Amino acid sequence: DVKVTQSSRYLVKRTGEKVFLECVQDMDHENMFWYRQDPGLGLRLIYFSYDVKMKEKGDIPEGYSVSREKKERFSLILESASTNQTSMYLCASSPGGLSKNIQYFGAGTRLSVL
């Protein structure tokens, strides 16, 4: 079974703090993604990566950055957390080739910024 592990289930941070969300996948997948999930808005893509050290902006990248130094690990960074970044964050991975569209999700990190 594919496993996508997010380091924290719940996080509480203060406004202005730098926040790191970590994600690790164990299936040697090429592609990794970060989404945020908000009620009524579905899943919105923040950043994605098709290879090590490669990153692409998604639909809502403002206020976020990412790092992918190793194939299995994709980190989401909130440079200076703000209250409007309170949300559920989901990491996903997908293989390359014909199955690239099938995304495997982690359980999510619920972040509260106070």
Next chain:
Amino acid sequence: QQQVKQSPQSLIVQKGGISIINCAYENTAFDYFPWYQQFPGKGPALLIAIRPDVSEKKEGRFTISFNKSAKQFSLHIMDSQPGDSATYFCAASMTLTGGFKTIFGAGTRLFVKA
């Protein structure tokens, strides 16, 4: 236009009934249409998917109906069970140079009454 519009937002169905969730898209470049199922406290997981060259795909009690000319697709859950109670997301994916992009609908919360 890259939106995927999903309805209804919530749905209550009696056990044994049929649950129907509808989605519509605008961009004809989408070439893969998955449905994801998310239980509370879990990440979304792929349930069933279809490509636009077929009009229907069935897996057990779950069926996708696809209308290419109307740019609409729907999920039908036959003989709905309390264990089907979850949030369902439709999505549309398109192939890009070097990768792909997936747009998710806003989600439908399904509750199946015992």
